[in-house]
Amino acid sequence: MNMSVNFAGVNLxxxxxxxxxxxxxxMEYSEFVDLNKLGGVVTKGVAITPWEGNPTPRVAETTGGMxxxxxxxxxxxxxxxxxDLPFLQQFDTKIVVNVCGxxxxxxxxxxxxxxxxxxxxxxxxxxxxxxxxxxxxxxxNASKIEEITRAVKRVAKQPVIMKLSPNxxxxxxxxxxxxxxxxxxxxxINTITGMKIDINRRTFALANKTGxxxxxxxxxxxxxxxxQVAQKVQIPILGMGGIACAEDAIEFLMAGATAVSVGTxxxxxxxxxESIVAGIEAYxxxxxxxxxxxxxxxxx
Amino acid sequence: MNRYQNAVIVSTKKLAEGIFQTxxxxxxxxxxxxxxxxxxxxxxxxxxxxxxxxxxCDTDVxxxxxRLVYRVVGFGTDELSKKPAGATAKILGPIGTGYExxxxxxxxxxxxVIGGGIGIPPMLLLAKEWxxxxxEVHAVLGYRNNELFLLEDLSKYAKCHIATDDGSVGTHGTxxxxxxxxxxxxxxxxxxxxxxxCGPMPxxxxxxxxxxxxxxxxxISLEERMACGVGACLGCIVKSREVDAHSHVKNKxxxxxxxxxxxxxxxx
Numbered sequence: 338m339n340m341s342v343n344f345a346g347v348n349l350x351x352x353x354x355x356x357x358x359x360x361x362x363x364m365e366y367s368e369f370v371d372l373n374k375l376g377g378v379v380t381k382g383v384a385i386t387p388w389e390g391n392p393t394p395r396v397a398e399t400t401g402g403m404x405x406x407x408x409x410x411x412x413x414x415x416x417x418x419x420x421d422l423p424f425l426q427q428f429d430t431k432i433v434v435n436v437c438g439x440x441x442x443x444x445x446x447x448x449x450x451x452x453x454x455x456x457x458x459x460x461x462x463x464x465x466x467x468x469x470x471x472x473x474x475x476x477x478n479a480s481k482i483e484e485i486t487r488a489v490k491r492v493a494k495q496p497v498i499m500k501l502s503p504n505x506x507x508x509x510x511x512x513x514x515x516x517x518x519x520x521x522x523x524x525x526i527n528t529i530t531g532m533k534i535d536i537n538r539r540t541f542a543l544a545n546k547t548g549x550x551x552x553x554x555x556x557x558x559x560x561x562x563x564x565q566v567a568q569k570v571q572i573p574i575l576g577m578g579g580i581a582c583a584e585d586a587i588e589f590l591m592a593g594a595t596a597v598s599v600g601t602x603x604x605x606x607x608x609x610x611e612s613i614v615a616g617i618e619a620y621x622x623x624x625x626x627x628x629x630x631x632x633x634x635x636x637x
Numbered sequence: 638m639n640r641y642q643n644a645v646i647v648s649t650k651k652l653a654e655g656i657f658q659t660x661x662x663x664x665x666x667x668x669x670x671x672x673x674x675x676x677x678x679x680x681x682x683x684x685x686x687x688x689x690x691x692x693x694c695d696t697d698v699x700x701x702x703x704r705l706v707y708r709v710v711g712f713g714t715d716e717l718s719k720k721p722a723g724a725t726a727k728i729l730g731p732i733g734t735g736y737e738x739x740x741x742x743x744x745x746x747x748x749x750v751i752g753g754g755i756g757i758p759p760m761l762l763l764a765k766e767w768x769x770x771x772x773e774v775h776a777v778l779g780y781r782n783n784e785l786f787l788l789e790d791l792s793k794y795a796k797c798h799i800a801t802d803d804g805s806v807g808t809h810g811t812x813x814x815x816x817x818x819x820x821x822x823x824x825x826x827x828x829x830x831x832x833x834x835c836g837p838m839p840x841x842x843x844x845x846x847x848x849x850x851x852x853x854x855x856x857i858s859l860e861e862r863m864a865c866g867v868g869a870c871l872g873c874i875v876k877s878r879e880v881d882a883h884s885h886v887k888n889k890x891x892x893x894x895x896x897x898x899x900x901x902x903x904x905x
Binding site: 358359360361365366368369381387388389390393394395396397398400401402403405407410412413416552553581601602603604605606607608 | 640641679683684685686687688727729861862863864865866867868869870871872873874875883884885886887888893
């Protein structure tokens with residue numbers, strides 16, 4: 338039985354990765370999860386310099402999900418390269434470095450600095466709803482996506498995944514723009530912009546007023562978008578959005594994702610990523626699936 | 638040890654209006670817990686994903702139990718308060734640094750623990766530890782009214798002083814008012830004291846101001862909305878005066894570098 342997939346030229350031992358921002362750089366969750374069992378670890382977004390992030394409260398629970406407005410707090414690339422990457426390198430798993438920036442120049446500089454690192458893949462975050470410049474402003478504009486993709490690809494030595502925002506009218510346009518810019522893959526969906534009001538304090542639940550909605554509540558939206566994009570692009574898709582069990586992950590694969598990322602579910606159960614891998618394996622056995630490739634995009 | 642586990646509920650009882658006490662069987666957590674640490678309690682309901690951080694009020698190592706005292710504020714705490722004995726709750730713990738990180742003022746003999754409302758519970762385990770260590774322990778407790786939950790337990794380890802919002806018991810006002818009214822930091826007391834406090838932010842700011850004015854080492858336990866409880870999501874930060882060694886910005890993680898902090902290290 339084969340669970341490995343070829344994702345943009347990189348062989349993943351299974352299609353289960355973590356979602357950026359929910360898993361740190363793997364260190365905190367290594368107490369619970371054997372990182373060697375995962376297809377890959379997608380790190381929290383990192384920029385060329387440290388970012389402070391947003392004021393608190395930064396998170397709020399919603400029915401079937403949560404809102405976050407962390408604001409891409411990160412220690413900067415120097416620390417990341419010295420501390421976080423060497424930690425991940427000890428494990429037999431692929432390393433996907435999520436990159437953020439305030440401008441095209443910052444993305445390019447970060448990708449340049451990562452060129453000779455042990456990162457296996459780069460995920461470019463052009464879709465964070467919680468930072469003004471860089472995040473959402475780029476991710477909702479097709480020509481900007483194409484331009485940034487091209488600029489990043491010029492200097493990248495690893496395959497480049499462009500992470501797309503669902504906060505657009507037609508996500509397939511954004512995916513096609515990334516493909517035209519030379520992206521090796523796309524990942525979707527980032528969080529959906531939302532708001533919660535604390536009726537007792539008569540104010541916003543988050544200091545940032547709005548935040549990104551994640552968790553099972555957004556899964557049907559994500560599956561729909563992965564399906565739509567899969568019908569339009571030739572490059573592979575890293576699918577995510579509310580995956581909380583193996584069955585959810587299999588839905589994404591069938592909709593056309595080559596691999597999946599698990600995010601918010603880690604907060605409810607720190608062991609979840611490993612159990613999703615085991616659950617997919619059990620499904621394959623039960624249904625006599627010899628090769629996981631049979632499942633990818635099987636629903637048209 | 639396995640910090641994430643299904644713990645069996647031994648008992649739950651109401652201590653005051655909206656305040657509940659749940660005792661859980663969790664042998665390893667009971668053994669490992671330090672005053673000031675907390676556990677994350679997970680809901681059984683798939684639509685409520687985030688853990689509820691609840692401070693460890695007390696442990697019984699011989700019985701292998703931990704005691705949580707909490708205010709019912711939403712779905713998760715309501716669910717916990719209604720679970721019958723014998724039911725289980727998924728918990729993760731112990732989490733965070735406790736008051737063992739208290740280094741400044743280690744030699745000082747007078748320990749004043751200050752709890753406001755639902756900030757009172759973690760002060761019990763601390764008072765117990767400090768009393769065992771031979772310190773002279775005072776507890777200043779702020780309540781809404783005459784529902785003086787945990788007072789009997791705290792009285793075993795500390796000389797207790799009470800402030801109430803409605804003036805029904807003790808000093809009418811805040812814990813800061815009670816400290817002044819009872820003269821707890823008068824004379825040479827200030828130079829012999831260490832303060833430890835948990836409670837609402839306005840109270841903690843008051844304690845920080847008092848500590849600065851009187852030059853007393855002070856430690857506080859913070860709470861914040863959390864998502865992961867393990868230091869990965871950066872949801873629960875507090876602003877620090879200096880650049881933090883982990884974040885490389887002036888943010889500390891309450892779940893990992895805290896929840897206990899020296900007041901002088903924070904921007905409150």
